[in-house]
Each structure stands twice: as structure tokens, then as C-alpha cells.
Amino acid sequence: MERNKRHRFTASAASAALLVCVWTATAAQAIDNDACMECHGDNMLARNVSTGMKDSLYVDIEKFKYSVHNVNGIGCVDCHADIDKLDMNAEVPHSTNLAPVACANCHEEVAAAYTNSVHRKASNKGVDIPCFACHDYHDTSRLASATVSERQNSFCRKCHTPEKFHDWLPQKESHFALVECTVCHAPDVPRHVNLRFMDLVDNVYLKGDVIMRHLRTDPKGFTELIDRNKDGAINLQEFEDMVLMLRQKEIRGVFHGELVAEINPVVHQVNRGAANRDCAQCHSSTSAFFQDVRLIFDMDDGSVASYNIDRQALQTYFVAFNALGTTRVRLLDKIGIALIGGGVAVVFLHLSARLLTIPLRRKNKNHPEA
8 A cells, every 4th residue: 555655645745746847848939030020120229328339129031040059949038047037028128138148158179278268368459359249140151061251251251350460371362262361360270171062154063952963862862862882971973973973964164172160169269479470381282271171051941951972073074172282183183284285295306317317418408309
């Protein structure tokens, strides 16, 4: 009997715990993003008194829809965790004294890396640079497929003007266009080359959905279609076959290459005087920076399709990416060798002909025709 009582008590306790969990989850889900957007979807919404960096309280729902947080199912109250209910009859449905969003609650490794950075250390001089100063508020986007221009304009160029500096750097405009700032300024971060297909007719990067539609496949089927030896990477022959497939579909262009930093917490460790100035780390035939090459497709749903490619693809004329001393186009090398060999052969044949015809020329000289 005692055992039955214990079983009944345990079952009751478990039921009560389950009920509390369900009730809590329901309460949290009761405030969905649509409820927040009833007010924050108004582009005129602003606060009259502010001590923060922003007065506008407007959230662009179209940008938020494709933000990395929304794509991953993170709602407004997941970050603004001190909002547990809304009173839609009040002038302001929730408290106006909300706690700052604590990004470190989720991004622990990033926060730890950021602590050891020149931007965080600036707070010792009275300059506070919080996460959202660089990453914006509600439209934090996926960076895996972002171009160098998008990355720099979204982050570094908000405060910095690199053209005023870097006078020591040869062809600095080319570096700014093709190499992300943190490739040099965060020396410990892993790097890789991103390739995107650029349509030469319209001079735009083609969306992944367009390419997949022409090839009659999807991101998963693309691997099966192109990676025929099933080794998990696109080798040189498979890459060239893919280019031929695209041309057969009347899609003509080049793959535009850029050297970018890995999306890794250590990318936040930018410090004064720590930038890499060793040109040979890039401009070398054995550079580790070009071992990791990825084909990137932006999809309409905000996701990114990424495929590993053999670095030999950088040495074809299908790719618009050149780092002196490391990504030489082998076909041009062969053409150059053929031209030089041809020139040497012409000289050799000419000299040989001259030597072989010496007796004949002497005979003609001694016995000229009457």
C-alpha cells in the first residue's frame, strides 16, 4: 500500500511539473513577433527621451524576416526576456525600462573573444562599443555568404576609412576590394576563399535558386549532380564540367573570388599593432590561405548553400581571382611556354638552315651565273 501511495505521489508530481512546463512555454509563446510588430512595424515609432545610440524603435519586418535570429526561430522576447506580458490597453504595452539585451547569454565564446580586443578595451577610455554598434539591432544577417564589400560596409567602414592609411600596402585598392579586413587584422582567424557566380551579361551575382532551377536540382541534389566521385569536394574536372553545364543552359559568367575570414569567435580579437604584414603568407604557391575554397550560393529563403572545391579551380580562367605568386592560371603558363618554345624553335631552325646551306651559298658566290 505504501508503494502505491509513493507511485501515486510520483505520478502527481510529474504531472504537476509537466503542467508547469507546458504553462511556461505557452506563456512565452503567447507573445509572438506579430504582436510586437503591431507597434514596432510603424516606421514613425520613436522614443522621446533616450540615453542609447538609437531613438527610432521601428523594426523593418522584411529585413527581420531574413535575419539570422528569425531564421533560427528566435523571437523578440527571447532576447527581450524581461517582457513576459503585453497590456495592449496601456499607452506602452510593456515596461519602458527594459534591461539591455545580453548577447553573451547565447554567444558566450564570442563575448570571451571580444573581451581581448581593441574595441572592448576602448571602454577604458570611456568609449563603449556594444555588439549592436557593429551588428545592428534586428537585421543581423548571415555572414557566411556576405561579400567583402558587404562585410566591410556593415562593420569596419562604419568607423574606419582604410584608404587614409595602409600606404605601405602595394595595390591597396585591390586588397580592399578582394580581402576582408580581418584576414590581416585578426591574425589567428582561419581564412578561406569564397567563389560566387557572376553573370557577365547583367553584371550581378546569380542567386542560388536561379542556378539550381536551370540545372533542375536543389542544394542537396547539386552535390550528387556535380560531385560524381562522391568524395565530398568538387575537383578540377568536376568544376569544369559544371561550367560546361551552365553554358549549355546559356548561363555565361565567371566565378568571382574573395579572401574572407571564417565566421569564428576569434575574428573579434582585433588589436592595435597585431595586424599581419607578412605578404608571403598570401603571396606564396604554398599559402595555407588558399587551401580552403568554397562555392557559395545565396538562396531565396535566406539560407546559404556551400560546397568545397579543389584549390586548382583558382588556376583556371573561369575564376576571377588572382594573388600574385600563388594563383597562376596554368593554361596561360602553358601558352607562354609554347610561345617561348616556338620562338626558340624558329631561331634554332633558322640557324640550322644557315649552317646546312653554307656550301651551297659558297658555291653560288664562287660561280655566279653568267
